[in-house]
Amino acid sequence: MISQAAVIHNNEPIPLKKIPRLDVTDFQQALSAGLDTGLAITALPVVGDDILMVLRHDQQGRLHLLRTAKFNTWPSLAVRFPQMAPLERELAEECGINLKDHPHPVPLRYLPRNGQEHDSGYIGSHRFLRARGEEMHEVAVGPVHAGIIEPGHFRFLCHGETLFHLEISLGYQHRGxxxxxxxxxxxxxxxxxxxxxxxxxxxxxxxxxxxxxxxxxxxxxxxxxxxxxxxxxxxxxxxxxxxxxxxxxxxxxxxxxxxxxxxxxxxxxxxxxxxxxxxxxxxxxxxxxxxxxxxxxxxxxxxxxxxxxxxxxxxxxxxxxxxxxxxxxxxxxxxxxxxxxxxxxxxxxxxxxxxxxxxxxxxxxxxxxxxxxxxxxxxxxxxxxxxxxxxxxxxxxxxxxxxxxxxxxxxxxxxxxxxxxxxxxxxxxxxxxxxxxxxxxxxxxxxxxxxxxxxxxPSVHNWPGLALAVRGEGIMDFPICNKSFNLSYCGHDL
Amino acid sequence: MIRSLLARYHQGSHTIGYPAEPAPEMPARYQGRPVINQQNCRGMACSLCQDCCPSAALQHIDSGELALDMGRCLFCGECTRVCPEEVIHFSNEFRLAAGQRDDLTIRAMEPPVELRLDTLRRKMFRRSLKLRQVSAGGCNACESDTNVLGTIVYDLGRFGIEFVASPRHADGLLVTGPVSINMKEALLATYAAVPEPKIVIATGACAISGGLFTTHPETTAGIEQLLPVDLYIPGCPPHPMTILEGLLQLLDLVPR
Missing domain, CATH: 1.10.645.10 (Cytochrome-c3 Hydrogenase, chain B)
Structure with missing residues (x-):
C-alpha cells in the first residue's frame, strides 16, 4: 500500500492534488508497511481537512507522502512503532482526534485553549505515570530548573538512587x-x-x-x-x-x-x-x-x-x-x-x-x-x-x-x-x-x-531518546545524559 | 595532569580588561544603538520604515518626529534598507540598557542615559548580586548570551554577580522571552519566592515588549504588565557586552 505514496525529493514541489488520499484504514496500513520496511516518520501534519504522512527513505533520499481525511478515532500505532508516540499526541492535541490504545495519551504541548487567564495552570495538570512500592519515590524538577536553561518539567521515578523511568512534560515555551x-x-x-x-x-x-x-x-x-x-x-x-x-x-x-x-x-x-x-x-x-x-x-x-x-x-x-x-x-x-x-x-x-x-x-x-x-x-x-x-x-x-x-x-x-x-x-x-x-x-x-x-x-523525535537513555542509570547521571543530547525546548514547543 | 597544565598554559588568558580597559571592539557588521537623522526624514508623508518593521518599533510621534523603540527593535536593519533618505543607521555602540522604559525610545542622536538603582538596593547589591534566570518562552539566544557571561571571557564572578539555582538564594530575576501563557504562573511563583528587596531585569526584545510575539495570544507580550522592571536590556539577542554593561550600570560599577 505504501507503493501508492507520492514520492518526492527534498525541496521538490508537488501539487496537493497529486498526493493520493486513502481512507483511514488503508492510510494506517500503508504507514505501518512503510515503517516496517525501514522508513522513518518525519512529520504527521494537519493540512486543511487532511492528515498528511511524511515518511523518510534515508537510503534513497526520497520522501513518501500520503493523506487521509480527518477522522474521529485513530487506533494508535505507538506500541508497535514507538516513533509514532509524540506525533500521535501532537495530532490528537491539534485537531481533537481520539487516540485509541495509545500507551500514554497526554497532550504534547498543552496549547493554551483560548489564551485565557485560567489556562496558565492547565500545563501543570499533566498526568504522570506512577509507580508504587517500597523505596519507590518521585523527584519532580522544573519548569524552572537549575542553571540558565529553558523550562521543562522532568519527573523521575526512582527506586533508591536508580532511575526506573523519566517522564518529560514540555510545552512551557509555546509561542504559537x-x-x-x-x-x-x-x-x-x-x-x-x-x-x-x-x-x-x-x-x-x-x-x-x-x-x-x-x-x-x-x-x-x-x-x-x-x-x-x-x-x-x-x-x-x-x-x-x-x-x-x-x-x-x-x-x-x-x-x-x-x-x-x-x-x-x-x-x-x-x-x-x-x-x-x-x-x-x-x-x-x-x-x-x-x-x-x-x-x-x-x-x-x-x-x-x-x-x-x-x-x-x-x-x-x-x-x-x-x-x-x-x-x-x-x-x-x-x-x-x-x-x-x-x-x-x-x-x-x-x-x-x-x-x-x-x-x-x-x-x-x-x-x-x-x-x-x-x-x-x-x-x-x-x-x-x-x-x-x-x-x-x-x-x-x-x-x-x-x-x-x-x-x-x-x-x-x-x-x-x-x-x-x-x-x-x-x-x-x-x-x-x-x-x-x-x-x-x-x-x-x-x-x-x-x-x-x-x-x-529534531528534538521532537529525540526527547524520548533521552528518557530511554537514563533508564536504569543512577539519578546523578541525568545531567550528563541530558547534556549529551542537549535538546531544544522552544524548538519542540514552537 | 601535566598535559592539562600545559594546555592551560597554551590556551592563555582571555578575560577582557573591561571595565578598567576599553571594551573589546564589536564586529564591523554589528548593529548596535540606532541613530536617527531627523533632518532627512520626510515626516508623516512617508511610512516606508514603519511598514517594513516586523515588530512595529518605529513610529512618527505627534510632531512628525521619527521615534524608534529599542524595546521592540529586533536590530534586523530592514528599515535602513528601505529608507531612501538614509535616516536611520545602526551604530557600533553596544551600550543600550536603560532603567526606564521611556529611555529606550530614540529620537535623534542621543548618548545613552545614565541609569542607577535606588540607594538602598544599590548599597545592598553592589558587592554581591545573586540572580535567578527565568526563560519564559525565550528562544535560547538571550539565554545563551547570558550564560556566556559566566565564561572566562567575561568572568561575571569578578564583579560579585552570580547566577544561582534557587530563587530563594537570589536577589532578583533576569527574565527572557515574551512570557508564554504556559510559563506565566511559574514566572510569578519564582518572583514571589525571591526575598525582598529584589530586582527584575528584562533581557531581550521579547521580555521587554513581546518582540515578534506581541500579537500572539499564546504570550503575555513581555513582563511589563506582570512585574516591576528595574533594568531593560534591548536586543535580539543583546550582545553579552550589552548585558554586562547594563548590569554594571545598574550597580554603579562603571561610568557611562
Missing part, C-alpha cells in the same frame, strides 16, 4: 509560531519567526524555510550563496558542538575542558558575527540567497580565526579522551542501542552515536552539499561517550569543510529574485541542523498564500 504562519504571506516576519524557532539553530531553521520557498518557486541559487549558507550552517554546528563538549566536561566535573570550550564556543559565534553582525547568524539567510557577502580580506580573517580556534578545541577535546576519570563517567552511561535508536526514530548526533548512518547532508543533499560531500560521522556505542565523540568527529569534518568552502568560494552574486508562491502546492524541506534533521512542511493555498506551515525540530 505555526498558528501565526497559517494563512499568511511570506514576508520578513516569516524569516524572523524562523530565526527564533530555536535561537541556537537560527541558521538551520531559516535555511529549511528558505529552501522550501525556493523549491516552490523554482528559484536556483548561485553557487556562491549556497557555499556561504553552508559555511554559516557548519559554523553553527561547530559552535554548538564545542559548547556541548564543554558542558559535558562540566557535568563530569572536569574543569579545564569546560572552561576552554566555554570560551571557544563564543569564539566561533563571533566568527558568525563577522559574517552578518549577529552571533547567531540572524539575518544572513534570506529567500533567494544570503544577505551578506564576503570579500578577500574577511575570508582571510575568518580562515585564520577558524584554524586558530580549532587548534585550541583540539587540545581541549583531547584532554577529555586522555583522561580515565572522564571516560569512566562517559562510557556505558546512558546507552541507547542501535535497535532502539531506529525504533524511536532518533536523529542527528544522537542517532549516529548509536550506529545509525543517517545525515540529511548526505541522504537529502541540497545546495553546497551536492557539490561537496561530507562523510557521515558514526560511532557504535550509543552511550554518552559516543554522543560526545560523534560531536568531536563532526567538529573536525565541519572545520575542514568551512576552510575548504572559504578557500574555494565561487564567484557570482549572492541573491536571486524569488517569485510569488504558486497555488496549492506542497514542499518539504530537510536540513541537517546541529541537533539533527530539521523538517519544514510548507503548503500554499488558492491564492499562493502560506496555508499550512509545519515545523518539526
Amino acid at each position: 509560531i505555526e498558528k501565526a504562519l497559517g494563512n499568511s504571506r511570506p514576508d520578513k516576519r516569516l524569516i524572523m519567526l524562523m530565526e527564533t524557532v530555536a535561537g541556537d539553530t537560527s541558521i538551520g531553521h531559516t535555511m529549511a524555510c528558505c529552501q522550501a520557498l525556493e523549491g516552490l518557486t523554482h528559484c536556483q541559487l548561485s553557487p556562491r550563496a549556497m557555499d556561504i549558507r553552508a559555511i554559516a550552517l557548519e559554523l553553527e554546528r561547530v559552535a554548538n558542538h564545542v559548547g556541548d563538549l564543554g558542558a559535558m566536561a562540566m557535568d563530569v566535573g572536569y574543569a579545564p575542558t569546560a572552561s576552554f570550550c566555554g570560551r571557544l564556543r563564543g569564539a566561533f559565534l563571533n566568527i558568525t558575527a563577522m559574517l552578518c553582525g549577529n552571533r547567531y547568524g540572524r539575518g544572513v539567510v534570506i529567500p533567494g540567497g544570503v544577505a551578506h557577502d564576503l570579500d578577500a580580506e574577511l575570508i582571510q580573517k575568518m580562515m585564520t580565526l577558524v584554524s586558530r580556534h580549532f587548534d585550541d578545541v583540539t587540545e581541549a577535546a583531547n584532554l577529555l579522551w586522555d583522561n580515565p576519570s572522564v571516560l569512566a563517567r562517559m562510557e556505558e552511561t546512558g546507552v541507547v542501542t542501535k535497535k532502539h535508536a531506529r525504533k524511536l526514530g532518533l536523529l542527528g548526533p544522537a542517532a549516529r552515536a548509536s550506529g545509525l548512518e543517517i545525515d540529511a547532508r548526505t541522504d537529502f543533499q541540497t545546495g553546497a552539499y551536492r557539490r561537496h560531500q561530507l562523510p557521515i560521522s558514526v560511532w557504535f556505542t550509543g552511550d554518552v561517550y559516543g554522543r560526545a565523540f560523534v560531536r568531536w568527529l563532526e567538529i573536525q569534518r565541519s572545520v575542514t569543510y568551512i576552510l575548504a568552502r572559504l578557500k574555494e568560494l565561487p564567484p557570482g552574486n549572492t541573491q536571486q529574485p524569488v517569485t510569488e508562491l504558486p497555488a496549492e502546492q506542497l514542499a518539504i524541506s530537510l536540513v541537517e541542523g546541529w541537533r539533527g534533521t530539521i523538517c519544514h512542511v510548507v503548503v500554499t493555498g488558492k491564492k499562493g498564500e502560506l496555508k499550512t506551515y509545519k515545523v518539526v525540530d
Whole structure:
C-alpha cells in the first residue's frame, strides 16, 4: 500500500492534488508497511481537512507522502512503532482526534485553549505515570530548573538512587509560531519567526524555510550563496558542538575542558558575527540567497580565526579522551542501542552515536552539499561517550569543510529574485541542523498564500531518546545524559 | 595532569580588561544603538520604515518626529534598507540598557542615559548580586548570551554577580522571552519566592515588549504588565557586552 505514496525529493514541489488520499484504514496500513520496511516518520501534519504522512527513505533520499481525511478515532500505532508516540499526541492535541490504545495519551504541548487567564495552570495538570512500592519515590524538577536553561518539567521515578523511568512534560515555551504562519504571506516576519524557532539553530531553521520557498518557486541559487549558507550552517554546528563538549566536561566535573570550550564556543559565534553582525547568524539567510557577502580580506580573517580556534578545541577535546576519570563517567552511561535508536526514530548526533548512518547532508543533499560531500560521522556505542565523540568527529569534518568552502568560494552574486508562491502546492524541506534533521512542511493555498506551515525540530523525535537513555542509570547521571543530547525546548514547543 | 597544565598554559588568558580597559571592539557588521537623522526624514508623508518593521518599533510621534523603540527593535536593519533618505543607521555602540522604559525610545542622536538603582538596593547589591534566570518562552539566544557571561571571557564572578539555582538564594530575576501563557504562573511563583528587596531585569526584545510575539495570544507580550522592571536590556539577542554593561550600570560599577 505504501507503493501508492507520492514520492518526492527534498525541496521538490508537488501539487496537493497529486498526493493520493486513502481512507483511514488503508492510510494506517500503508504507514505501518512503510515503517516496517525501514522508513522513518518525519512529520504527521494537519493540512486543511487532511492528515498528511511524511515518511523518510534515508537510503534513497526520497520522501513518501500520503493523506487521509480527518477522522474521529485513530487506533494508535505507538506500541508497535514507538516513533509514532509524540506525533500521535501532537495530532490528537491539534485537531481533537481520539487516540485509541495509545500507551500514554497526554497532550504534547498543552496549547493554551483560548489564551485565557485560567489556562496558565492547565500545563501543570499533566498526568504522570506512577509507580508504587517500597523505596519507590518521585523527584519532580522544573519548569524552572537549575542553571540558565529553558523550562521543562522532568519527573523521575526512582527506586533508591536508580532511575526506573523519566517522564518529560514540555510545552512551557509555546509561542504559537505555526498558528501565526497559517494563512499568511511570506514576508520578513516569516524569516524572523524562523530565526527564533530555536535561537541556537537560527541558521538551520531559516535555511529549511528558505529552501522550501525556493523549491516552490523554482528559484536556483548561485553557487556562491549556497557555499556561504553552508559555511554559516557548519559554523553553527561547530559552535554548538564545542559548547556541548564543554558542558559535558562540566557535568563530569572536569574543569579545564569546560572552561576552554566555554570560551571557544563564543569564539566561533563571533566568527558568525563577522559574517552578518549577529552571533547567531540572524539575518544572513534570506529567500533567494544570503544577505551578506564576503570579500578577500574577511575570508582571510575568518580562515585564520577558524584554524586558530580549532587548534585550541583540539587540545581541549583531547584532554577529555586522555583522561580515565572522564571516560569512566562517559562510557556505558546512558546507552541507547542501535535497535532502539531506529525504533524511536532518533536523529542527528544522537542517532549516529548509536550506529545509525543517517545525515540529511548526505541522504537529502541540497545546495553546497551536492557539490561537496561530507562523510557521515558514526560511532557504535550509543552511550554518552559516543554522543560526545560523534560531536568531536563532526567538529573536525565541519572545520575542514568551512576552510575548504572559504578557500574555494565561487564567484557570482549572492541573491536571486524569488517569485510569488504558486497555488496549492506542497514542499518539504530537510536540513541537517546541529541537533539533527530539521523538517519544514510548507503548503500554499488558492491564492499562493502560506496555508499550512509545519515545523518539526529534531528534538521532537529525540526527547524520548533521552528518557530511554537514563533508564536504569543512577539519578546523578541525568545531567550528563541530558547534556549529551542537549535538546531544544522552544524548538519542540514552537 | 601535566598535559592539562600545559594546555592551560597554551590556551592563555582571555578575560577582557573591561571595565578598567576599553571594551573589546564589536564586529564591523554589528548593529548596535540606532541613530536617527531627523533632518532627512520626510515626516508623516512617508511610512516606508514603519511598514517594513516586523515588530512595529518605529513610529512618527505627534510632531512628525521619527521615534524608534529599542524595546521592540529586533536590530534586523530592514528599515535602513528601505529608507531612501538614509535616516536611520545602526551604530557600533553596544551600550543600550536603560532603567526606564521611556529611555529606550530614540529620537535623534542621543548618548545613552545614565541609569542607577535606588540607594538602598544599590548599597545592598553592589558587592554581591545573586540572580535567578527565568526563560519564559525565550528562544535560547538571550539565554545563551547570558550564560556566556559566566565564561572566562567575561568572568561575571569578578564583579560579585552570580547566577544561582534557587530563587530563594537570589536577589532578583533576569527574565527572557515574551512570557508564554504556559510559563506565566511559574514566572510569578519564582518572583514571589525571591526575598525582598529584589530586582527584575528584562533581557531581550521579547521580555521587554513581546518582540515578534506581541500579537500572539499564546504570550503575555513581555513582563511589563506582570512585574516591576528595574533594568531593560534591548536586543535580539543583546550582545553579552550589552548585558554586562547594563548590569554594571545598574550597580554603579562603571561610568557611562
